[in-house]
Amino acid sequence: MSETELRKRQAQFTRELHGDEIGKKTGLSALMSKNNTAQKEAVQKYLKHWDGKTDKDAEERRLEDYNEATHSYYNVVTDFYEYGWGSSFHFSRFYQGESFAASIARHEHYLAYKAGIQKDDLVLDVGCGVGGPAREIARFTGCNVIGLNNNDYQIAKAKYYAKKFNLSDQMDFVKGDFMHMDFEENTFDRVYAIEATCHAPKLEGVYSEIYKVLKPGGTFAVYEWVMTDKYDENNAEHRKIAYEIELGDGIPKMFHVDVARKALKNCAFEVLVSEDLADNDDEIPWYYPLTGEWKYVQNLANLATFFRTSYLGRQFTTAMVTVMEKLGLAPEGSKEVTAALENAAVGLVAGGKSKLFTPMMLFVAKKPKEAEASPDTSKKATQ
């Protein structure tokens, strides 16, 4: 299928799934107004790719169909993410006494600072979700942001929130696959990506597109999801954790940190920073909201968030969604989505505790001043 046909089909499917009120409802209320038949199809499309098979053929299929697979994943999880986590779909470090929202915003400010974003810069947010980080970074720096996303539902939501918070003049959101960007070469002053490029079937694919659209001398900053140096692909226990993360988070293949490092270099980037922000002695670990350990709760205002993200809260949500589905209040397949998200939580905590996985591998990379627009990455295989 051509890319134009795929786009048309995805846009039409999104309208069928979410109806005309798309974007305006959030969380469980959005879930309840979904079209039943379309939701069933979306869940099937997502789970057909993550059916428990971890052999090379199954992996190949996931990598080949990355666009549709990820599109389906976010069609079914976005409402749960917003209900449980908010409108920034990423992790962060936590300091003593700091609220959940402050910690999430600080993580975004830090990336903006490391990318060197200035007032009036034109910035690209690769895989922008529903625009939580874009709104925060635009307010924090005074820059202009274009959010790129292949998920029509999230784009509609991002546009709705930008208008609601009077930020439409500073930002726009466009549909597109980050493996094939439509922007002119040398367009953006800075590019950032937060926990999104891990959905790529090949990191050189997305990094070379970023290199192409970045102005010479511009920087790219990313929080990458990778398996760390401790990870051994041939260790069954390790592979099980990586697969749980792939399944529950809609990722075709979790790559080793070296793959990401090499991919940046192969794309002709000059790597300025390469640091795992999760590899530290923080008293409160980044994955704490998913553990259900009450000792870590920093702020009474976080009780509702912490309950929803904790093991107990997740069991409660699953039970509630099961009843809602039986009564016809939630569309069919919603229960299966909560089960997949449970896998995500278990895999992420296991990956975090063992330090086999990090969601915050920070890379800051520069496109040299005298750069060609598109590096030739074809001869340099890294995967």
Ligand SMILES: CC(C)=CCC[C@@H](C)[C@H]1CC[C@H]2C3=C(CC[C@]12C)[C@@]1(C)CC[C@H](O)C[C@@H]1CC3
């Ligand atoms: C998928 C990628 C690359 C990044 C997303 C990171 C996180 C924002 C999500 C990873 C697992 C998600 C879960 C939830 C919210 C968003 C995540 C933390 C829930 C807490 C949402 C409410 C459900 O009932 C349980 C979910 C568990 C997993």
Ligand SMILES: C[S@@+](CC[C@H](N)C(=O)[O-])C[C@H]1O[C@@H](n2cnc3c(N)ncnc32)[C@H](O)[C@@H]1O
């Ligand atoms: C975990 S979310 C992170 C969203 C956002 N960066 C944030 O922190 O809130 C990953 C995002 O990447 C987007 N994405 C995944 N694959 C993509 C692709 N091939 N092209 C464009 N966007 C993609 C998803 O639709 C989703 O918005």
